[in-house]
Every structure is written in C-alpha cells, then in structure tokens.
Amino acid sequence: MPRITPGDPYKLIKLLSKLGFKPIRRRGSHVIPVNEQGVRIVVPVHPGKKIKPGLVRVNNN
Numbered sequence: 001m002p003r004i005t006p007g008d009p010y011k012l013i014k015l016l017s018k019l020g021f022k023p024i025r026r027r028g029s030h031v032i033p034v035n036e037q038g039v040r041i042v043v044p045v046h047p048g049k050k051i052k053p054g055l056v057r058v059n060n061n
Helices: 007-019
Strands: 021-028 030-034
Touching: 007 021, 007 030
Parallel strands: none
Antiparallel strands: 021 030
C-alpha cells in the first residue's frame, strides 16, 4: 500500500467535487461537503497547513 503524504486541502476539496461531493456549508476554517447518499466529510482549511495522512485515510468497510 503506498504511503499517503500530507496534501493541500483545496486539492482534496476539488477531488471530492469530482467524486460527487458538493459543499453544503463552511463553518470557520472547515468546509463540509456531502454526496447524494448523505455521506458528510469535514475538511479543515487552515492557511499554510496541509492535511495530515490520518485525515485522508480511506475506510473500505
């Protein structure tokens, strides 16, 4: 399994929008996109900081 590196939150939001997630709201420094099934993801957007690998981890259950 490849190692996940810290990434840009704006690129993650763009990737999620291509996967069908639409941002429903923004609260402070967090963007909250939701897809059609109701899955909600909270993406922290802090200036100058990257998203750490633990937040990008995928659960295949």
